[in-house]
Structures are given as structure tokens and as C-alpha cells.
Amino acid sequence: MNQEEKMMTALRQVIDPEIGKNIVELGMVRDLCLDENGTVSFTLALTTPKCPLKNQISSEARKALLAVEGVKEVLITFGEMSEAEKQALFNQNKPQLPSLAQFNQIGRVIAVMSGKGGVGKSSVSAMLACGLQRQGELVGILDADVTGPSIPKLFGLPPGGLRGNDLGILPSLTKTGIKVVSVNLLLQEEDVPVIWRGPVISGTINQFWNQTIWGRLDTLIVDLPPGTSDATLTVLQSIPLSGVLMVTTPQQLASMVVRKGVRMVQQLNIPIIGLVENMSYFQCPDDGRVFPIFGESHAEEIANLAGAPLLARLPVNPQVSTLCDSGQVEEVNLPEMDKLVKMVTQHVFEVSQN
Amino acid sequence: MNQEEKMMTALRQVIDPEIGKNIVELGMVRDLCLDENGTVSFTLALTTPKCPLKNQISSEARKALLAVEGVKEVLITFGEMSEAEKQALFNQNKPQLPSLAQFNQIGRVIAVMSGKGGVGKSSVSAMLACGLQRQGELVGILDADVTGPSIPKLFGLPPGGLRGNDLGILPSLTKTGIKVVSVNLLLQEEDVPVIWRGPVISGTINQFWNQTIWGRLDTLIVDLPPGTSDATLTVLQSIPLSGVLMVTTPQQLASMVVRKGVRMVQQLNIPIIGLVENMSYFQCPDDGRVFPIFGESHAEEIANLAGAPLLARLPVNPQVSTLCDSGQVEEVNLPEMDKLVKMVTQHVFEVSQN
Numbered sequence: 001m002n003q004e005e006k007m008m009t010a011l012r013q014v015i016d017p018e019i020g021k022n023i024v025e026l027g028m029v030r031d032l033c034l035d036e037n038g039t040v041s042f043t044l045a046l047t048t049p050k051c052p053l054k055n056q057i058s059s060e061a062r063k064a065l066l067a068v069e070g071v072k073e074v075l076i077t078f079g080e081m082s083e084a085e086k087q088a089l090f091n092q093n094k095p096q097l098p099s100l101a102q103f104n105q106i107g108r109v110i111a112v113m114s115g116k117g118g119v120g121k122s123s124v125s126a127m128l129a130c131g132l133q134r135q136g137e138l139v140g141i142l143d144a145d146v147t148g149p150s151i152p153k154l155f156g157l158p159p160g161g162l163r164g165n166d167l168g169i170l171p172s173l174t175k176t177g178i179k180v181v182s183v184n185l186l187l188q189e190e191d192v193p194v195i196w197r198g199p200v201i202s203g204t205i206n207q208f209w210n211q212t213i214w215g216r217l218d219t220l221i222v223d224l225p226p227g228t229s230d231a232t233l234t235v236l237q238s239i240p241l242s243g244v245l246m247v248t249t250p251q252q253l254a255s256m257v258v259r260k261g262v263r264m265v266q267q268l269n270i271p272i273i274g275l276v277e278n279m280s281y282f283q284c285p286d287d288g289r290v291f292p293i294f295g296e297s298h299a300e301e302i303a304n305l306a307g308a309p310l311l312a313r314l315p316v317n318p319q320v321s322t323l324c325d326s327g328q329v330e331e332v333n334l335p336e337m338d339k340l341v342k343m344v345t346q347h348v349f350e351v352s353q354n
Numbered sequence: 355m356n357q358e359e360k361m362m363t364a365l366r367q368v369i370d371p372e373i374g375k376n377i378v379e380l381g382m383v384r385d386l387c388l389d390e391n392g393t394v395s396f397t398l399a400l401t402t403p404k405c406p407l408k409n410q411i412s413s414e415a416r417k418a419l420l421a422v423e424g425v426k427e428v429l430i431t432f433g434e435m436s437e438a439e440k441q442a443l444f445n446q447n448k449p450q451l452p453s454l455a456q457f458n459q460i461g462r463v464i465a466v467m468s469g470k471g472g473v474g475k476s477s478v479s480a481m482l483a484c485g486l487q488r489q490g491e492l493v494g495i496l497d498a499d500v501t502g503p504s505i506p507k508l509f510g511l512p513p514g515g516l517r518g519n520d521l522g523i524l525p526s527l528t529k530t531g532i533k534v535v536s537v538n539l540l541l542q543e544e545d546v547p548v549i550w551r552g553p554v555i556s557g558t559i560n561q562f563w564n565q566t567i568w569g570r571l572d573t574l575i576v577d578l579p580p581g582t583s584d585a586t587l588t589v590l591q592s593i594p595l596s597g598v599l600m601v602t603t604p605q606q607l608a609s610m611v612v613r614k615g616v617r618m619v620q621q622l623n624i625p626i627i628g629l630v631e632n633m634s635y636f637q638c639p640d641d642g643r644v645f646p647i648f649g650e651s652h653a654e655e656i657a658n659l660a661g662a663p664l665l666a667r668l669p670v671n672p673q674v675s676t677l678c679d680s681g682q683v684e685e686v687n688l689p690e691m692d693k694l695v696k697m698v699t700q701h702v703f704e705v706s707q708n
């Protein structure tokens with residue numbers, strides 16, 4: 001082992017406590033150099049110059065180097081990683097695929113989110129799943145709305161249908177073969193309330209993610225609950241999302257809360273693949289006239305804030321409501337959805353090629 | 355002190371660990387009797403025969419009695435409190451009024467809940483507040499939807515309007531004088547996301563309840579978020595509610611989740627004062643025709659489950675949406691609401707007279 005290798009080995013003992021990996025592996029050690037007087041100099045490239053752990057890391061590095069034979073003094077210059085390096089580091093430390101990796105091969109994971117309740121996240125999730133499946137994809141839905149799960153009812157899946165084995169949870173199958181995991185599939189009656197505080201909610205979602213035998217899926221759709229608290233935070237932080245699809249309605253009240261959702265996703269550095277405006281208008285079934293029953297659209301504004309395209313404006317359609325209510329969402333075939341399905345597919349591929 | 359008084363004093367040392375009061379005060383000691391041989395016998399009336407603390411309480415009672423001069427043996431018979439006694443006990447141990455009691459005099463507290471998101475809890479809360487206020491009541495609104503607060507926007511209250519002093523939080527005042535406390539009144543911009551986990555959410559709601567200088571109010575309305583997790587549980591457990599008003603929409607999907615809400619409220623023994631069905635139908639502004647745009651009503655079913663009356667069916671009304679969106683909910687005057695306001699008032703009085 002030459003002198004430089006000895007010093008690098010010493011520096012591998014220094015762990016960035018925030019990331020949990022050593023500073024050599026993290027690429028933080030640069031321009032290491034030992035002069036004839038036994039003085040080592042190197043640049044410690046931090047993720048941010050204000051790193052609160054700067055002193056701790058540098059003092060440990062100094063100590064480790066001074067223990068190497070021939071090193072008498074250590075000079076550390078502080079540097080900062082480039083944006084690209086930080087991005088690479090961030091990706092390295094991204095949430096991981098489930099540990100059932102030998103069984104699960106999941107192409108992309110899309111979260112359907114809003115921030116606001118009752119805007120139709122679940123029906124958009126379900127219709128998107130059906131659309132992707134009609135294009136020949138293998139599709140699953142993880143229902144992350146633990147206290148208000150709607151996915152099983154949309155597909156007519158009865159309560160209590162979830163099975164498990166030693167390996168994990170076996171999803172329920174819809175009529176057309178979409179795999180579904182939801183708390184309501186664990187209950188004996190669909191209207192039993194799930195009165196759980198945040199940590200249990202988060203635990204359940206993590207379990208659905210880590211312990212479900214999904215098998216091979218082209219797309220897994222994660223249907224989020226309203227709000228920006230435990231469930232949403234857990235999904236955005238623990239599941240390696242390809243992107244988020246935001247759902248809104250025309251009301252300003254809704255759009256304000258959806259903007260909160262958009263800003264949360266942006267803060268967590270997750271790509272927003274597009275926006276869907278639901279309940280955009282009501283079209284009279286008799287004479288075809290269009291009524292903006294919930295007011296004028298604010299979708300373009302939100303799309304601008306999100307820096308993502310408005311992918312669809314869906315009407316209020318009593319026939320769709322009836323099919324959804326009777327568990328026949330797989331029969332729904334809105335032309336507005338077809339377009340969305342194609343655009344989402346394309347867009348997600350772009351994201352995953354980045 | 356006679357012998358019986360001595361024994362009762364001894365028994366006052368025995369605390370029911372669950373309730374935190376002594377068993378004499380709780381009325382659990384019955385038919386206390388000392389015979390000539392020094393044998394004390396009494397009935398220990400428990401809240402439930404399966405009380406897990408049965409052995410602990412009885413062994414402590416035995417010990418306490420044996421320490422009294424003249425007591426040689428203790429015979430304990432286990433009994434159960436009557437329903438009425440338990441109810442009285444439960445009421446004694448109900449959540450308390452805020453500690454700012456010298457300033458706050460609150461007539462009744464009504465929670466507006468659904469379980470489901472986006473059914474119009476906030477607009478029903480706001481319209482109810484306005485209706486009560488028009489009848490001459492002093493009204494406040496506690497916005498318990500921490501991650502998706504809508505109340506300030508409905509009343510056109512700008513972000514950052516909440517003030518405080520040494521005593522507590524001073525609510526914002528709407529144009530007509532309704533007092534409002536909401537997380538969005540603390541933020542500098544209305545669309546900043548509040549990314550908090552459950553315990554912080556619960557802490558915020560408790561603070562809004564305990565540390566707000568409400569002054570005298572005839573009615574305080576608590577606007578709940580969707581779900582049956584932290585925020586809802588905190589409100590139902592920590593605030594002494596006169597009753598809960600449930601809000602639903604015609605969709606079966608919504609009604610399933612609302613039924614979960616109803617069952618949660620029932621499990622917590624809180625009276626449900628009634629049900630409001632929102633977005634019941636759309637009436638064409640041109641020809642007055644009525645369209646059941648979200649399907650047929652399931653409100654009667656839910657009202658039956660809740661054992662409470664259906665108090666109103668509210669239409670989708672673009673004019674109301676527009677007023678709500680522009681912060682002018684106080685200008686809304688739906689005749690359907692007037693009826694609700696009166697019925698709620700009457701009903702709550704009945705509840706509080708029980």
C-alpha cells in the first residue's frame with residue numbers, strides 16, 4: 001500500500017453522520033497531497049458551505065490522517081460540491097426499491113397527489129391505471145389513503161380480500177388484472193374507521209411498499225390522501241418516485257391548497273410530471289351545453305407554478321360517477337383520459353431517462 | 355371520627371389509576387359494613403367487570419382497610435356501575451374548557467366533520483357561522499385543518515393576521531365580526547405548505563383551543579380536516595364538544611368514508627347533531643332543471659346509521675362558489691342554510707340540556 005492509499009484508507013473511517021457513508025466514498029476528498037515535510041493538504045468538498053457538521057468531519061479527518069505514519073500536519077481547505085455532484089449523491093441516497101427485489105420489478109412509480117381532499121385523486125388514479133393497462137402495461141395501485149381508502153370500492157373489490165404468505169402481502173386483483181393493496185382490503189367491513197395516529201399510518205404505508213409481492217409491474221400508482229402530513233411525507237420520502245401527478249379542481253379554495261402540495265413536492269426535489277383538473281365543467285347530457293359549475297379554471301396558474309404541463313381537464317360526468325360508485329371504473333372510457341394516459345407515459349419516460 | 359368514617363378515609367387513598375381519582379369520590383365503594391368479628395365487607399363497583407385494574411384496586415383497598423384499627427379481614431364483592439352512573443362519571447372526566455377560563459365563556463362547541471375530503475366542510479362551517487351570527491349570536495371558528503386550511507380564504511382574511519399577547523392568541527375578525535383562528539393566518543403566504551407530522555398537528559390544535567382569547571362566544575365551530583387520524587382524534591378527544599355535524603356528498607365513495615367518520619364519533623361517545631348533504635344537485639340557472647350530477651343521494655342511509663336527522667341538502671351553486679372563492683362567504687344567503695341554522699341551534703340546545 002503506497003502512502004496515498006494509506007491516507008485514503010484512514011479517511012474512509014470518517015463518516016458523514018447525516019448521510020451515513022464515508023467521505024471518500026461520497027467523493028468529498030479532493031486534491032490529496034503530502035509534501036516532503038509530512039504536511040498533508042486536501043480539499044473537503046461539502047454538500048453546502050454552511051454544513052453544520054463541517055467542524056466534526058474535518059476534525060475527524062485530521063485525526064485519522066495524523067495517525068498515518070509520516071503525516072505531521074494536516075491542512076484542510078473547504079470546498080463545495082457542484083450541483084451535478086450533489087444531484088448524483090442525492091440519487092445514490094434516494095429511497096430504495098422494496099427488499100422483495102428478487103420478486104419485484106417495478107418500472108416506474110407515480111404518486112397521484114393533490115394536497116386537497118375530494119378532488120378525485122382516487123378516480124384519476126384508477127382511470128390512469130385502467131388506461132395504462134389497456135395499452136398493455138402491467139399495473140399496480142398502492143392505496144396510501146389509510147383513513148379514507150377509495151380504490152377498492154372503485155374496482156368493486158370486497159373488504160377482507162388481501163392475503164399474505166411468508167414472503168409478504170399478495171395484492172388483490174381487479175377484474176382486468178390490476179394489482180391493488182389498500183387498508184380497506186384488510187378490514188372485515190368497508191366502513192370500519194381506522195383511528196390511527198401518524199406513526200401507525202406511516203408504518204402501514206411502508207409495509208405496503210416494502211412487503212408487497214408486486215412481481216413485475218410497468219407502473220405502480222400510489223394514491224395519496226389529502227394533506228401534507230404523515231402519509232404524504234412518508235410516500236414522498238420513502239418511495240423512489242418517478243414523478244408526481246397533481247390533481248386539482250377549478251375552485252380557488254382547492255387551488256390554494258393544491259399550491260401547497262406543489263410547493264411541498266418541489267421542496268422535496270421530486271419531479272412533477274403534470275397536472276389534471278377534475279370537475280372542470282358539467283356538460284348537460286340533453287343539449288350539450290357546458291356549465292363551469294365550480295367557477296373558472298385556475299389550472300394554468302398551478303401548472304405554471306409547478307413548471308409542468310396541464311395534461312387534462314375532466315368533466316363532471318354523472319355516468320362516470322355511477323360507474324365509479326358501482327365498482328365498475330374499469331368500464332369508464334373517457335376520451336379526455338386516453339390523452340392523459342399517453343402523455344403521462346411519454347413524460348415519465350423522459351423523466352426516467354434524465 | 356367514627357369507624358365508618360375511618361374506613362372511608364382509608365379507602366380515599368386508593369386511586370383508580372385510569373381515571374386518576376380515588377374510589378370513594380368515584381362512587382365505587384358500596385354497602386360498606388364491619389361486623390363484630392372485625393370483618394369488613396363492601397362492594398367495589400367497577401366501570402366494567404373486565405376492568406384490567408380490578409386486582410390492583412382491590413388489593414390496595416384491602417391493604418388500606420387492614421391498616422384501620424379493628425379491621426381483621428376484608429371481603430370484597432365485585433359489582434358494576436349502572437349505565438347512568440358510568441355516564442355521570444364520563445361527564446365528570448370530559449375534556450375541560452380552556453385554561454383562559456376567566457376570559458373565555460363558550461356556550462357550545464360544534465365540530466363540523468366528514469371523514470372525507472372536499473365535501474365542503476369549510477363552506478358549511480363558514481355558512482353556519484354566518485347564519486348563527488345573523489341570528490345575533492357571537493360566533494368563532496377554530497380551523498383544525500392544519501395542512502389544508504380553507505376558512506381564512508372563505509372570509510377574505512389575509513395571511514399573517516393572527517396576533518398574540520402574553521395571555522394568548524387574539525383571533526382575526528371577519529368583516530361581520532366572526533372570530534377566526536387558523537394556521538393560514540400565521541403564515542406569510544397562503545400557499546406555504548405545512549409539512550408537519552401528527553404530533554405537531556395535534557399540538558397546534560391544542561394550542562388553538564387552550565391558548566386563544568375567544569372571550570364570550572355563543573357558538574364555537576371547529577372545522578375538521580379529512581381523515582380519522584391525528585387532527586380529528588385530537589379534536590374529538592381534547593375539546594368538550596356539544597356535538598358533531600357530519601357533512602357528506604351524494605357519491606357512494608364519499609358516503610363510505612363518511613360512514614367511517616360516523617362510526618368513529620360513535621365510538622368516542624360524542625353526539626351527532628345532524629347530517630348535511632352538500633353538492634346534492636345542480637340546478638340549471640337558465641331553466642331551473644335539476645341534475646343529480648354526483649348520482650343519487652345516500653344521505654338518508656348515513657343519517658340512519660348516525661341516528662341523527664338529515665338537516666339540509668345543499669345544491670351546487672356557481673354563485674355561491676364565486677362568493678366563496680372571492681372571500682365573500684358572508685354575502686351568501688342560501689335559504690337551505692337558514693333552515694339548517696335554526697335546526698342546529700335547536701338541536702344543540704336539546705343536547706346540552708340532556
